[in-house]
Amino acid sequence: MTKKPELIVMLTHNDCTVENAKQIFEECKNSKAQFWGFKEKPLPLDQMKELYTYMKQCGKTTFLEVVEYTETECLKGAKMAVECGCDILMGTIFFDSINEFCKKHNLKYMPFVGEITGRPSILEGSIEDMIDEANSYIEKGAYGIDLLGYRYTGDATKLNKMFVSHVNAPVCIAGSINSYQKLDELKDAAPWTFTIGGAFFENKFDGTFSEQINKVCDYMNK
Helix, strand or coil: CCCCCEEECCCCEEEEECCHHHHHHHHHCCCCCEEEEECCCCHHHHHHHHHHHHHCCCCEEEEEEECCHHHHHHHHHHHHHHHHHHCCCCCCCCCHHHHHHHHCCCCCCCCCCCCEECCCCCCCCCHHHHHHHHHHHCCCCCEEEEEEEEHHHHCCHHHHHHHHHHCCCEEEEEECCHHHHHHHHHHHHCCEEEEEEEHHHHHCCCCCCHHHHHHHHHHHHC
16 A cells, blocks of 8 residues: 655745744644645754754654755755754755765755746656656665755646656655645655645635644645
8 A cells, every 4th residue: 555645844934944933843743644844944943953853852743845946056955954863865866966965965855856946946848858867866866856846837637646657766846735635645656755835824725834734744644
C-alpha cells in the first residue's frame, strides 16, 4: 500500500515567513502535524534559529524552503539551514556547490526543478525535462525534489502524477494547495510530502489554524 502524503505546515504567506510564526507554532504545536517549516525571509536569523530550536525540542521534523535563484543567494540559504539546525533544505536552484555543501553538513537537499521565476514562484518547462532534471540531481546525491506543482503554467495534475511516478526519490509538492480537490489529487499522485501555508492563513479549510491542520491530516489519512 502506498504511504499517504504527509503535510508540511509552512508558517508562510505569499512565499514569505509571517512575523508571528513563533506564536502560531506555539498555538499549534500539539496539532497532528509532524513536519514544520518556513522561508528564508524576512525573519532575522536569530529569530529563525530560536524557532527551529524550539520546533526540534517539540520533536518536529524541520524544513527551510529557500526561494532564491542565484548561486550566491541559494548558498546563503543553505548556510542558514545549517546554522538553524534544520533537517531538510528545500528549494534553491540546484548548484553543485550547494549539493556539496549539504553533503558536507549532513543536510538533506530537495532542490527545485524547471524554470522558476518570481515570488510567489511560477513554474514553467516540459514535464519530461523536469523529470530528467530531477533524476540527474538524485544521481548527484540530492535527497529529493521540491516540485512547485500547483504553480505550474501547464497541466499541474498531470505534472504531479507523472513526476512522482518517474522520480525514484522523495518528492514534496509545494505551493498553492488550497482545496480538498487538490488534496484528492495529491492522494492520487502520492508524493512523500506536500506543503500548506497561505491556505491556512486564508482559512481555506475552515477553522482555527490548528483545526485546519488537523482537518487536512485527518483527510489525508482517510
